[in-house]
Amino acid sequence: MAVIADACSVILLAKSTVLEELAKWKQVIITKSVHREVIEGKEKMFFDALLTEKLIKERRILVDNSNVERLAQKLRDDFGLGDGEAESIALSSNMKDKIILTDNRQGRKVAKVYNLSLVGSIDVVVALFKADRINEEKANSALRALKRFGWFEDYLIEQAFQEVQK
């Protein structure tokens, strides 16, 4: 099963150092615009941008060049989505056997409208642990990084911490 990720989740998973583990476990796909949005940080030497570039070069993350512009434009117009988010949802709508990975409020809302299978970064950390792809220490460290970033509700992070205890 492929995971189509937006820039927001690629950045969060890179910062929490589990992006590589996810890419070893599932086929991670990003669109051209998501690629550009993440790699923009390279000029400022952001860790997430450098790691993503490395994983793309190693072909662990695939950059999809499908033409989904028609639906992407509709999503930009109707829901105020940026290029990367619109392309990710459009690509997810066109592909079979895929999940969309986004932590973007607006992106999650639109994914629900289109009835897409939706996951977030915290779910990824806990699932990696449950699937024995990362150990308890790594899972805790990733969740601490996500907590520090301040992007998620505290009760969700606390629930995740409980689920990665052996």
Place this chain on the structure above:
Amino acid sequence: MIEKKRFLGARIEPKILGFVDSVAEERNIDRTGAIKILVCAGWRELQLEKAIGLYRDGRISIDKAAKMAGITVSEMMQKAAMFGIKSEETMEEYRRGIKALMK
């Protein structure tokens, strides 16, 4: 190509002129240069506020907000987090997410 410059005359309060002179002195530039710096910084700040507001209200996505504010998505995420804006993922969505990934 040299950009054509336009003249702008404006009456401003002594307090604001103080800001201009302070920047001019700190950077060793004239008042015109200081005004340009302050206007650009103020413009960036206003665009950021606008983008954060639209993102908070669920009108635009984070990548669109970043583009509007002229910063990277990574930087915009940090700004949104600083303003206390959360992802809004629910417990039910979290559980469904784990289930979907474990298939």
